[in-house]
Amino acid sequence: MVSTRVLDAPGRAPGRREAESGLALAERMPRLILEARRVASTLSHGLHGRRRAGPGESFWQFRPFVAGEAASRIDWRRSARDERLYVREREWEAAHTVWLWIDRSASMGFASSLAQAPKVERALVLGLALADTFVEAGERVGLLGLARPQASRTIVERVAEALVADASGLDEDLPPRAPVARFDEVILIGDFLTPVDEVRAAVAGIAGAGGRGHLVVIVDPVEETFPFAGEAELHDLEAGLSLRVGDAAAWGSAYRTRIQAHRDALAEVARGHGWTVSLHRTDRPASEVALRLVTLVAARGAG
Structure with a gap:
């Protein structure tokens, strides 16, 4: 996939140094945290709405008292309204673990x-907004290979600090091997422009331990449409390679066919392990794909 890493118009030649500069996080992270919190505020909370009785803190419904139950379960205030005894049921809740991985390799700087x-x-x-949303809903959130799962109110800041301190992440375009327990949810966020066989191996390593997962493919509109004509130059920021194309319009058709084949292969990898794939273009609001991910995780938790 060398020719599909990063696409640009003639006259601009981005290189590894430019990419690394664009990926420097420390100065930009406060702004990104604020944006993530705005996205999180638009999402639905309460992922643990299982709609059945069980241990938890959220009130679900009153139901008639059944002979043989402990009298301590009776809600006397509600029962005083008529001649029946009622029990206050709480909604079934159980904290789960959601693991995040965010691609910060060179191609992501485009x-x-x-x-x-x-x-x-x-x-x-997207990753920070999901972390905030899941913790607010009672989940534990961890970073694959970087931070253990936790349900801290300051999860956004903790995730941000771990990412800023991890300089090695700039060289990794796939998640590291990390212990993932059965029924854990794993959300991998990146452009996934690496060879499909490598993606397949990474997903298999996580799914083999019982983890359920989601691939979130982040794409720039240009990487999808290749809207160039005339002479253009393509750059692979990961390998530092470039390719000059004399007739970009003619070359674009072959490119779009190849990128679609790559997307189809990613979808096949996901389906093989019961995972989901979400495609997100950076000309669309982050809240769209965030809401989709929250819904997918909630649906699996209720299943």
């Missing part, structure tokens, strides 16, 4: 004039 933000910024905002 942003065309059509995008709202570089791919890495959108991936970070």
Whole structure:
């Protein structure tokens, strides 16, 4: 996939140094945290709505008292309203673990004039917003290979600090091997422009331990449409390679066919393990894909 890493118009030649500069997080992280919190505020909370009785803190419903139950379960205030005894049932809740991984490799630094933000910024905002949302809903959130699962109210800041301190993440375009327990949810966020066999191996390593997962493919609009004509130059920021194309319009058809084949292969990898795939373009609001992920995780938890 060398020719599909990063696409750009002639006259601009991004390289590894530019990409790393664009991926520097410390100065931008406060702004990204604020944006992530805005996204999180738009999402639905209460992922643990299982709609059945069980241990938990959230009130679900009153039901008639059944002979043989402990009298301590009776809600006397509600029972005083008529001649029946009632029990206050709480909704079934059980904390789960959600693991996040966010691609910060060189290709993620790309942003065309059509995008709202570089791919890495959108991936970070999405990851931080999901962390905040899941913790608010009672889940534990961890970073694969970086931070253990926790349900801290300051999860956004903790995730951000772990990412800023992890310089090695700039060289990794796939998640590290990490212990994932059965029924844990894993959300991998990146552009996944690596060879499909490598993605397949990474997913298999996680799914083999019982983890249920989601691939979130972050793409720049230019990487999808290749809207160039005339002479253009393609750059692979991971390997530092470039390719000059004399007739970009003619080359674009072959490119779009190849990128679609790559997307189809990713979908096949996900289906093989019961995972989901979500495609997110950086000219669309982050809240769209965030809501989809929250819904997918909630649906699995209720299953």
